[in-house]
Amino acid sequence: MVYIQALFLTLAFLTVYYLIIPIINYIRDPKGLRKYPNLTIWSGFSDLPLIYESHYGRRSHTMLKAHEKHPVLRIGPNALSYSDPAAIKDIYGHGTKCTKDVFYSKLSGTHFHLADVVDKEEHARKRKVLSSAYAIKNLENWEYKVADMTERIIKAFDERCTDPLPDGQIPDSKDLTIDYRMWTNLYTVAAIANIGLNEDLRFLDQGSDLVTSEAKDGTVKKVRFRECLSANASVTSTLIWAYEWYETFTRVSKIVSSTYRQKWGLAKDWDGIVHNRATSRWKRYEKGESLDDFFSALMEDKSGAPNNLEWGEIEAEVSIMMNAGSDTTGIALSNVLLLLLKNPKCLKTLREEVDGVLEEDDKIAPYDKVKHLPYLRACLDECMRMYPPVSFHVPRRTPPEGATIRGEFVAGETSVGISAYVVHRNKEIFPEPESFKPERWLGDAGKNLQPYFVAFSAGARGCIGRNISYLEQTVLLASLVRRFEFSLPSPSWEPVRRETTNLSSGPMPMKIWKRPIGAVDV
Template sequence: MLGVAALVSSIALTLCYFILVPFINYFRDPKGLRKYPKLSFWSGISDLPFIYESHRGFRSNAVLKAHRQSPVVRIGPNALSFSSPKAIKDIYGHNTACTKDLFYQELAGSHFHLADVIDKSDHARKRKMLSSAYAIKNLEGWEHKVADMTGRMIRAFDARCMAPLVKGQDPSQQDLTVDYRMWSNLFTVAAIANIGLSEDLGFLDRGDDLITSEAADGTLKQVHFRECLSATAWAQSNLVWSYSWYKRFVTLSNLVSPTYRQKWRLNKDWDGIVRNRATTRFKRYQAGEKLDDFFTAILHDKAGTPNNLEWGEMVAEVSIMMNAGSDTTAIAMNNVMFLLLKHPACLNKLREELDGALDDDEDVAPYDKVKHLPYLRACLDESMRLLPPTTFGLPRRTPAEGAPVDGDFIAGHTSVSISSYIAHRDPTVFPEPEQYRPERWLGDAGKELQPYFIAFSAGARGCIGRNISYLEQMVVLASLLHRYEFALPHARWEPTRRENFNLSPGPMPLKIWKRKCLSDA
């Protein structure tokens, strides 16, 4: 009898918490958010509709459609999405009063890293510690590592070259020898491991992403890097939007869903990858190796004064470096190749620029020769405008006293955001926003667009690794387009895409052959 009573009480409390209280709060409207149009009928009452939209795989596109009716959309009981260009500065600008939202706290491990730390003073400490390693003046120090990885990619592609494609024909299935999505990701992981940890993973030599994962008890096993990182992003990005219930949802999903159970197991393997990278590099430090990499900046400053970080914080910084330092750049590299192949006129114009800058016998494009090429940079920026690697609105939280956003006063402790996918489609800033037009970034007109380009976010919390990303993208794209011809499976081919935190494309099989000017040499 007592068991039945307890069950009834539990059901009553659950219904009260999930239905009655949210309804009461919605009509009480203490923050004045009910005036804003909602993403769905229930979005003002519950975070579950946004979680549902996340499971569908492209929530930013759903929010974009809602923004066509309103510049502000309520995507949750305590969350607003903005689309106006003015909102960029108000939410992310250097002088914003907004801080990182509770989203980052829920996803953080035992210690915050540079990307998820909420406290502004702690963020300033971390950014000062790492800024010298990421500074643009240090790029020359990393170029040889990027060039080495590019050379390995070229050797792998040379071995996969086929006969030239007959004009007017589609490639045969067996001629699609390069999955560019996979290879671009192998490149970025290998490059950031070398730049950040002085570690040679061998991905590009082997053509796979097998890597060691180390459990908390020291047990080692081989896992696939991309599978583990993707599973982590998939599971977290589906459930995190209800902050107060996130950890309960993790537990529940583990219990009831075989799919989630597998994803969370791979998430543990991802943690093990990071742990092994950190312990392996630290053992080299203890053995007396003096290495020039990002990990050195974590250990001590330029004068050699130790930073005295806790081990958990060091591991956290390795985690974000291996995650954000590989996935977003790989997506950008994949997208620009796809868009250029879909727009042959742009590809030909870029090739003319590259051929004028590079010698025929230069396998790897020297960064010094390509870093100032205007059309190359325009092609990259237009790709990241149209298909920003990180599409979702990075959530910020208004201060306790509230803050103005896009001309409205938003009450305190409210989640506010603007998606780069949405901001980059504002026709008042980017005419014909769905068109791939690199020319929009050229000259003074292009400079005027920069404040509205938020592929790397904006303000003090903007991506610290953008210089490394441009270095990798420019060298790889210039080298490959100078050396090879590529073909998609057919003219109408499109990749699958799924939005986790990043908008991740699926495999991109290509036919590859050497350009005539090089094959005749």
């Protein structure tokens, strides 16, 4: 009898909390949000539909379809999504009064890192500490680290080359010797570890992302870097949308779902990877090693004076560097070659441009020779337009007094955002949005599109690492298309895509062989 009463009371509570109160609030409409169309029939009452779409990795795609009819959507009881490019400046611009949403504070650990800190003054302090490390001048001084990783991936690809593929044929499955998605990710992880922590992970030499994870008690084990990072992104980006219930849903998911329980375990291993990277670098710092990397910028300013950061903040910054500094660029690198192979005329144009500036002995494309190539940059930007690595509606929060967005007042403490995946498919700004057209970024027409390009977000909170991303993408893509030919399993082949906060793709098997030109024989 006691059990039945407890069950009844629990069901009654859940009914009131999840059904009755949301309906009352929807009818009361204290913020005036009921005028906006809903993403689903339930979105005005509950955040669960957004969690559902996130669980299946299709959130932005679903929002795109709904936005074809409506420039503003209500995606939760207290959340709006925009597709109108006019809203970019209002939400993300330098003069906006909107701040980082609750999303970020819920996902932060004991300390904020640069990407999730909410307070604007605290963000300014952090950005000042890191801005010198991410400056273009520093990055070009570290080009040799990117060149080193590029040489290693070329060596690995040389060893996996096959015979040339006759025109009009598809490759035999045994000749699909590389998973390009995996290799580009190994490249970006290895590069950011070297640039950020002066650590050689040897991922490209081993063809593996096996790495050490260290628990707080000192216990260590070997784990897969990409698997742990992916699991962490999957569970957090799914359950987070019900902010008030995030911790509860996390606990429940570990009990009712073996899949989520496994992913949460891998997410804990991700924390252990970060901890091990940070403590290993700290030990070298304590020994007095003078190393030129991001970690040094965390520890000391330009004059050598200590920044006196707490350890939790140091680990947080290492975490976002290893996360955002690897996965997004790896995604972009895999997508751009995929799109070039599906558009051979674009690949031919790119090769002509690259071949025109490189010498026969340029095994690795020098950044100084390729950084200003217009078509190369256009290919990268067009790829990130179509498949922005950070695809989700990066959420902001209106100030307590409210804000005006695209000419309409939005009440205070409301979550607002724009998905790069959605706005990059605005047909008025980007005609034929599903077509790969690098030429749209050339000349004055391309300059006019830049305000609507939000692959790195926008405004004062835009991605501080965009320069390093372009450095890695430019050098690697130029070097690879110069030296190799690639083939997909078939002309119509597409990777499996799944969205977390990033729009990631699954394995990308390819056949690879040497280009028949003198430049590849160095």
